[in-house]
Amino acid sequence: MSAPDITIEQMNLKYDSFPALQDINLKLEGNKIYALLGRNGSGKTSLLSVLSSFRPASSGSVKVGGEEVFDNEEATLQICFIRDEGNVYEEENAKKALAFASKFRPNWDAAYADQLMEKFKLPYNKKVSSFSRGMKSAMGAVIGLASRAPITIFDEAYLGMDAPSRYAFYEEILRDYMEHPRTIILSTHLIEEVESLFEEVVILDQGKILLHEKVDEFRDKGVAVTGSADRVDEISINMKVLSEKRLGPTKSVTLFGELDRETKQKISHYQLETGPVGLQDLFIHFTSKKEGDES
Ligand SMILES: Nc1ncnc2c1ncn2[C@@H]1O[C@H](COP(=O)(O)OP(=O)(O)OP(=O)(O)O)[C@@H](O)[C@H]1O
Numbered sequence: 001m002s003a004p005d006i007t008i009e010q011m012n013l014k015y016d017s018f019p020a021l022q023d024i025n026l027k028l029e030g031n032k033i034y035a036l037l038g039r040n041g042s043g044k045t046s047l048l049s050v051l052s053s054f055r056p057a058s059s060g061s062v063k064v065g066g067e068e069v070f071d072n073e074e075a076t077l078q079i080c081f082i083r084d085e086g087n088v089y090e091e092e093n094a095k096k097a098l099a100f101a102s103k104f105r106p107n108w109d110a111a112y113a114d115q116l117m118e119k120f121k122l123p124y125n126k127k128v129s130s131f132s133r134g135m136k137s138a139m140g141a142v143i144g145l146a147s148r149a150p151i152t153i154f155d156e157a158y159l160g161m162d163a164p165s166r167y168a169f170y171e172e173i174l175r176d177y178m179e180h181p182r183t184i185i186l187s188t189h190l191i192e193e194v195e196s197l198f199e200e201v202v203i204l205d206q207g208k209i210l211l212h213e214k215v216d217e218f219r220d221k222g223v224a225v226t227g228s229a230d231r232v233d234e235i236s237i238n239m240k241v242l243s244e245k246r247l248g249p250t251k252s253v254t255l256f257g258e259l260d261r262e263t264k265q266k267i268s269h270y271q272l273e274t275g276p277v278g279l280q281d282l283f284i285h286f287t288s289k290k291e292g293d294e295s
Pocket of ligand 1: 015018020038039040041044046
């Protein structure tokens with residue numbers, strides 16, 4: 001399966017006069033896993049709703065495979081949008097709800113849906129409306145995965161799921177993506193849990209695109225350094241420290257920016273360990289900046 005590219009140009013969305021999305025320009029190539037990050041109210045759900053044709057943009061263009069997506073059945077059949085409330089038909093038992101979901105999904109894999117129901121321990125014969133919050137989310141995950149839609153979107157679809165279920169969900173996304181490549185967009189606040197899945201990251205801030213980058217390039221904006229606390233302090237002294245943790249005599253810091261030659265030499269001389277920066281630390285840094293900040 002080859003997933004179509006998504007191209008958004010000069011797109012704006014207003015709720016009455018409130019500008020929820022402003023001048024959005026974004027190109028997402030097919031067959032990658034994207035992180036859509038942003039603080040509360042930054043516009044993630046609004047962006048995904050426009051992309052999925054749940055609502056029209058106020059202006060600009062949103063194309064999937066070169067075709068405007070709004071009111072375009074062929075384009076929207078390629079998209080499966082699972083929201084935090086699950087998008088599940090709740091008035092019937094789970095078996096009927098799955099049958100209902102499959103009607104609008106041309107790539108639906110019923111055998112895979114059965115495997116996932118088993119994996120998430122979801123009962124077929126219970127009304128979905130009687131499911132717990134986490135079970136409803138797991139049902140959304142089953143529908144999103146078994147749809148095998150070329151563009152699959154999970155918008156905080158993990159809400160209420162316990163940790164084992166969430167990790168089972170992430171594992172399944174990666175496993176099934178490897179077997180059936182497609183575009184997957186995950187909007188999440190649990191960045192540390194899922195960061196290893198992402199190839200590219202998009203950050204929204206107050207309705208605007210703050211950043212769109214390959215995750216590896218994004219991570220290169222900083223470095224994590226661990227070792228004896230006084231030596232770690234010494235090399236961090238002139239750098240922006242994004243986070244720090246101390247365990248007895250050992251300290252780990254996340255530093256923002258490139259290391260100069262002298263600092264690199266000290267790190268090597270002191271035998272400090274270096275590693276990649278967590279996405280979450282960078283995300284917090286980028287989205288908590290105040291006007292006038294330079295870095
Ligand atoms: N139906 C609506 N009517 C009016 N304003 C809305 C509506 N939906 C969202 N908004 C506003 O648009 C902005 C973006 O909301 P949106 O739900 O897209 O953010 P989000 O990034 O998904 O947030 P969260 O992480 O909290 O879920 C917010 O200021 C919100 O109050």
